[in-house]
Amino acid sequence: MRTSIKKIRENALALSSSERANLIHDLILSLEDESSFDLAPEYETEIQKRVKSVKNGKAIGSSIESVSIEIEQKFS
Numbered sequence: 001m002r003t004s005i006k007k008i009r010e011n012a013l014a015l016s017s018s019e020r021a022n023l024i025h026d027l028i029l030s031l032e033d034e035s036s037f038d039l040a041p042e043y044e045t046e047i048q049k050r051v052k053s054v055k056n057g058k059a060i061g062s063s064i065e066s067v068s069i070e071i072e073q074k075f076s
Contacts (some may be wrong), residue, residue, distance in 0.1 A: 018055070 012023060032074070053059040
């Protein structure tokens with residue numbers, strides 16, 4: 001079984017970032033009843049808008065370091 005997981009991990013990491021994101025989404029949904037992840041239509045629309053912005057290269061991201069510092073400052 002261990003070898004299978006290792007091979008699955010290697011194959012998953014070889015996927016494109018969008019393919020990995022889709023896989024992660026599907027795996028998370030498989031952990032619980034899918035109905036518990038239903039979103040209101042306006043949230044689905046916003047998510048799709050943001051995904052499109054990232055794919056088009058128009059989104060402005062932040063480094064994990066700056067986000068970590070911001071969270072630390074906000075909650076400490």
